[in-house]
Amino acid sequence: MNGLIKAEFRKIFTTNLWWALLIPVVVLSFLAGWGGTEFGQMNLIRQATGGRDLPTGLLTMSLSTNYVTVFAALLGALAMAGEYRNKTATTTFLTANPRGAVLGAKLIAYTNIALIYGIANTAFASLGGLLGAGSDGFGEFAQWLMVGGTGLLSMVLWTLLGVGFGAMVTSSVVAVLVLLGYVLVFEGMISAGMSNSTLGWVSNYLPGAASNGIVSNLSVPMFISDVAGEREPMVSETAYRLLHSVFGGSYDFPWWASLLIFAGYAAVFVAGGWLVSNKRDVT
Template sequence: MGPLVKAEFRKIFTTGVWWGMLIPVAILSFFASWAGTALGAVQEIQDSVGQPLPLGLLTVSMSTNFCTVFAVLFGALSYSSEHNNKNITTTYLTGNPRGAVMGAKLISYANLGLLYGLVNLVLASLGALLGAGLAGFGNPADWFAVGAAGLLSMMLWTLLGVGLGAIITNPPLVIVTVLVYKFFELVLAPFLATSEWSELAGYLPGAAASGIVGNIAVPVFIRAVAGDNEQNVPAEAFEFLHFTFGGTYGQPWWASVLTFAGYAAVAVVGGWLLSRRRDIT
């Protein structure tokens, strides 16, 4: 397995896909987090409370959820491009069985997903620091929790991309599929949230993924505002913050992790099963 993992890292770093997708992550993370600290409605809450609030945690959550699209595209394009360029033939012939190849890819791309998450966390935190100051991060333990959740989210999105790339081996098609679904969920989620099936909204792939970070950051912010009166905060306040910064009201972060990890696992297993049967000649 070790040589296969080394080969995967070599293939990753000899192409431009990994840094091509990482550049927009760095730029968007910083500017989205910086701009998020100036959001009018949240600033009004801070002014009314009369003390600094952990706004930076919210903007780190928002930046993470904006940037995950580049992680999933990176994973999907890297795998599907190997099929498109016929490089996968040599990989499968020298790395038999194919399950070992998939395992090596998951290990290597999980590490690159963590790199994406780390770049996002650092740049988003810098943007929040510029906009909200050091007081905007609250308790250091909360920042570490939000940061760790962001790393996990990026890694799972990257692995989901690997699975999609194994299923859809045409690079343009996998890009279109990811972007179309992202748009579809943006339309579907508000509809579900206001229907009799509102409980299902948090279990859509994108909503579950955003909850990995948002369902930690938003409750921390609410506790900072309400203190001991957290139970008296209306649901509308939670819903507004979740809509803006990610997550779903009433859903714990660990449920979001399990839900999205399930989607990623289904994609990976589906890609593995198809790759076992796919003709590479």
């Protein structure tokens, strides 16, 4: 198993894909952290409170995470689908017995790469937030740590889901188009269609919403608690929903529930990838 893991790291670091996808993670994280605290809704809120220091960095960290996790998913999906695209799947599976060990090695190796992505996201979103809101824009250190930690979890889970999905579809083109289409378009259409119906609650259980809620359902209540203080129980539901509409997540839905739901999706796709890769003929 150690040999397979080392082989996976060699594959990762001898290709350009891992750092090519890391570049937009870094750029978007910084822009979300800086732009979110310096401009837009957060700047309006700061002006309305007389220029008071607000923990806006907590919100923009969650915003950046929800923007860039798709790149971790693409990295994971192309990890396995790329074996079929580059015609290396046959050699890989013939030299590794059982086949499931290959997927296991990929999951371990890409979890480590996902952590690099997550750390880069947190670091550059924080740097952008420091430039936009200053050191007081992140609340207590424990709050920053919790939001950053949940961002790492989200990044890892998206990567694992991507690995499983790539193992199932085998085509790099299909993997990329389906992931981007679902995350950027399809789920939004589903959520919008159900928003004014009795099925509106279902949107919390969709993959994208669950992923967003891992970080945003933690950061939004933190932000409101810090701003409102003892008046927090008096804050209207409308205020929560407004912030969630901008930064992701949903009102009165715990972050840990979102984490469990999305972890369930990741587990299903990993299990599906394992089953399909074990049965597929690669000769």
